[in-house]
Amino acid sequence: MEQLNTEPTKTTANAQKPFRMSVLVCAGTGCVSNNSFKVMEALQDEIKKHNLEKEIQIVGTGCNGFCAEGPLLVVQPDEIFYAQLKVKDIPLLVEEHFLKGRPVEKFMYTPPEGEVAIPKMSDIDFFAHQRLIALRNRGLIDPEKIDEYIGRDGYTAIAKALTEMSPAEIVQEIVDSGLRGRGGAGFPSGVKWQLCAKQDSDTKYIVCNADEGDPGAFMDRSIIESDPHSVIEGMLIGAFGMGASEGFIYIRNEYPLALERLHVAIEQAEKYGLLGENILGTNFSFKMNVVRGAGAFVCGEETALIASIEGKLGEPRPRPPYPVESGLWGKPTNINNVETWANVPIIIDRGAKWFASIGTETSKGTKVFSLVGKINNTGLLEVPMGITLRDIIYKIGGGIPNGKKFKAIQSGGPSGGCIPEDQLDLPVDYESLSEAGSMMGSGGMVVMDEDTCMVDVARYFLTFTRDESCGKCAPCREGTWQMHEILTKITEGNGTLNDLAVLEALAEVVKDTSLCGLGQTAPNPVITTLRYFRDEYLAHIEKKECQAHVCRELNTYIIHGDVCKTDGKGCGVCRRECPDKAITGEKGKAHVIDQQLCGKCGVCYDVCNFNAITIE
Amino acid sequence: MISLKINGKPIQVESGTTILQAAKQLGFEIPTLCYHPQLEPYAACRVCTVEVKNEKGNKLMTSCNSIVEDGMEVQTDSDAVAQARKINLQLLMAQAPAAEIVSEMAANYGVGDTAFLSENAEEKCILCGLCVRACEQVAGTSAIGFANRGKDRVVTTPFDVQNEACITCGSCAFVCPTGAITMDDPFGREVIHDEMTLGPDKAITVPFMQAVPNAPAIDTEACIHFKTDACGLCAEVCEPEAIDYSQKDEIEEVEVGTILLATGFKTFDASRIAKYGYGKLPNVITSLEFEKLSNASGPTGGDILMQDGSVPKSVGIIHCVGSRDDNYNKYCSKVCCMYSLKIAHLMAEKTGAEVYNFYIDMRTPGKGYEEFYERLLEEGMHLIRGRAADVSDWAMNEDEEGKLVIRAEDTLVGAVRRIPVDMVVLAVGLEPQPDAEEIRRKFNISCSSDGWFLERHPKLAPVSTFTDGVFLAGSCQGPKDIPETVAQSGAAVAEALALIDRGYVELEPNTAFIYEEECSGCKTCIPLCPFSAISFVEDKNVSEINEALCKGCGTCVAACPSGAAQQHLFTDEQIFEEIKGVLSYV
């Protein structure tokens, strides 16, 4: 069974296939919140009813990626893809497809602009342009069953590492693969491993950073939820390569499902002798700990994370010394992101050369992104480095909904930058993104359409970084607060050109002098919007105008008397809803807004059913 | 050694040096706010930013924590640096407008006012964390820390309540560059009179100016290191590495031929006389506390201040506190009249206050003393003859409101007077040391009924004791002023030297001894011997007399039930023989 663009396995899980069909129900967080467990239950009941239990296997999988269409269900071996299923659809589905072999078209996915449903998953644009390496097992295995992971070549890499390779060879393999940190900074992982391996210390630690505090990002969570063993195996290989015997997975407490799956996975791995003493009968031993983070964004920063694991106040400290020199309890500590670790087993398995053949000159392999915002196909995707932003947005993402115009894409989480239309042909890699003023970050992507005000966007992201600043260093603590104040002033129509100059100077200093990555990148949304959308700032300041009509203080709501009178017959809804009693008029007659009284809440505009109110 | 260039000047420094330290060696000043040489760098204020050129290009870095690297080129005042400092200082000015150090620093960069919005004009704290680090790294207590994130960050104690862990060392207030942390008395006192003891102000001091050896010593009760194991700053800064915290008090045995007792006196505890209000009413102090207050190297720099920090306008001095009093000490402490007059004089001179002295009799014998008294009379000091009855804060009229009222019978006028004053000084008398009795026993000497050590003869042997080789000097023998003490000490030393020169002591010939074979080991004699000359020999189970200590009083001889104790020249046999001899003439 060849799976999509997923890496084929050498031994196939379904070598002797006992079931006629496998039904893969997405049990990722998105689908679960869309009731996928109920759907799964209904499915089990229905299958029992038809006595199909021996023929049809139901598997709950991790996030499939196409979360926007959840709850999702994929039927193998034909790869039929069902979207947005409801409990009441199940009887029909089972009867038609599973019993009679006729896939049900009306439950299949139909692209927004298309008319016909697409039955096969790999024919859907969202999947067709992806390449799954870190997510190689997503949607294919039950993450709570170690056997399924092993069935897809799981734990062969650690076996190979332990029996056929020396620690130095492992580290060299990672160096040669060109793998770079997926947690944000993109530091070459092999180089970091080399530094750690070189340290002369009886105790060393490795850490998996699963703090993932960026709003809207769920890459790391999905990896752990859909394939926890890939992370564990990656860490085992790293530990052997660097000479560590204890590891920590720092995961945020708000990820209950991921936590649960991690615990199950660790327990199973221990039972199989893959964790603990004398792994696979060798004299390599490794202890795995799970530490729950309290949820502060800054705790994802490596030095703050170390302080947090040590039970101290989670605030960053200056580097050097780097964690590889002095980390947890002063011992050499190698920290990598979840996705970085998940890439390790397949690199060892398939070789550095293979991995290095994917991607661009400086950025190898693939990257997982979470695509959200004004885009048709929101979800989780993994693409080869070097793909253009345009391909991500239009081919995979399916473009902008409701025929609106694209305005910008923000990459790299809350402290990434906003990239405009004319830069869309940029290849996605570490260097190009930072040249454009943004960054790879951990892989969040937010698409914005013409209804977005870029000043407001900058303000929105600054609200996040301002609130998440730990407050240790002055430029970040005070600078983000002041930038936010200035941006608010501008969005409220009180900004001056001097404010703009102060904002620009401040943004540069905060970026250049903050202590940790949070402060150093927090000004990015401001700097890039000033670089690419300066006219919007000027319109807010000089003309007191917000083209996207997002900044309500700048809006003037006007009732078009003729429309109101003829179409709406002076219905008076706006008059009743207006909290400031700024609207006067009688039934059947045109209404008017007293601009002096209007508090600019926009309720009238929202409630008018006759489009009689416009914003100037 | 690392070679680098700072502002174009080459320098070689040891590896591990920070840029800040290296710049200092070259004489380049870099402003800092969150740095203190004795604390770990924190790199939070970012004003020490410098521009560094290395193979990767130009970069702004904080100099307080960044370690030098070979080939580095540092600019401590480039345009980029100035711009960064200007903006960061303005951010801090906006955050803590009341922190003067920040605006002063900003003024150096031509910044007069901040471009940013200020929320709290009173704010002083710039969150530099010096206090938090001092508390953790110096005091070793972590009584204070940071709470909240971002703009809400504050320095506080856990749960914002007074922290028991605080050892009130004041390290935090000491390092705070902005004055945001102060050490305040819980009762709002500016000057705390009860703390004006003669003890040291600091945990490590030369105990007093003329101390021998003239070396500092650690007061382990006050030292942070002995409380929390932390600090250790003195050892860090002591170049000859003379500080050794592991040193213990040692007992050394020295064999000597003569001993001079000069154990001094203690002052009378004024709180024993409840009616004078000492320890209860504010601004009632003892003469010794006045001395500390008036000392130029004392806590107020020599200013006479009341607890609220103001200068008293009227002061009462009560003489004979604990002296010449049937309830306490009957004797006259001898020195109080004169020192009270001195205090009155100093008080008037330093504060301009009206000073009232309450005395029973004015005793001013001695050279120049009476003249001093005369002078004070001329200066217009109020001298009221009569023992003060009490001190209270109970006002009977407007004039007495908020004052201390001294009630006394003015025996010269023949009326009871109420005198309202701001401050009362109690002229406390002198008393024997509390352990005088113990010392007395140890040295086999006697005490007078008041507890002062007794000289062998008040006129003929005023510095000797009943124990040969033990001499007395100073007020352990009785109240004395300084000239008298010095004179007496001279005499005692001379006697001691004479004895040393002679090299031996003459013993009485009639010492007692014990017949070992007769002694039953009943130990009756041991506690009876007034000179502690008898000891018990465990292995032989008999008592033994040290003839060098025995004065031949015969007490043991009379008391011994088995007749084992005998006295030379007076053995039973000798006495019987003598009786026989006498009787033979009858």
Ligand SMILES: Cc1cc2nc3c(=O)[nH]c(=O)nc-3n(C[C@H](O)[C@H](O)[C@H](O)COP(=O)(O)O)c2cc1C
């Ligand atoms: C404010 C801040 C938040 C961060 N949050 C995360 C995070 O949630 N997950 C993560 O893997 N790395 C995060 N990082 C990056 C880490 O500091 C560190 O670079 C990373 O864990 C190293 O792993 P990698 O080399 O595999 O990317 C964050 C950095 C900063 C400055």
Ligand code: SF4
């Ligand atoms: S940059 Fe922000 S988050 Fe980082 S240490 Fe400074 S205040 Fe804390």
Ligand code: SF4
């Ligand atoms: S006074 Fe208290 S809070 Fe301040 S440093 Fe000393 S122990 Fe810490």
Ligand code: SF4
């Ligand atoms: S109280 Fe003083 S020392 Fe403490 S953080 Fe504030 S400014 Fe710094």
Ligand code: FES
């Ligand atoms: S959770 Fe089901 S597709 Fe993401």
Ligand code: FES
């Ligand atoms: S003195 Fe260096 S950052 Fe504050």
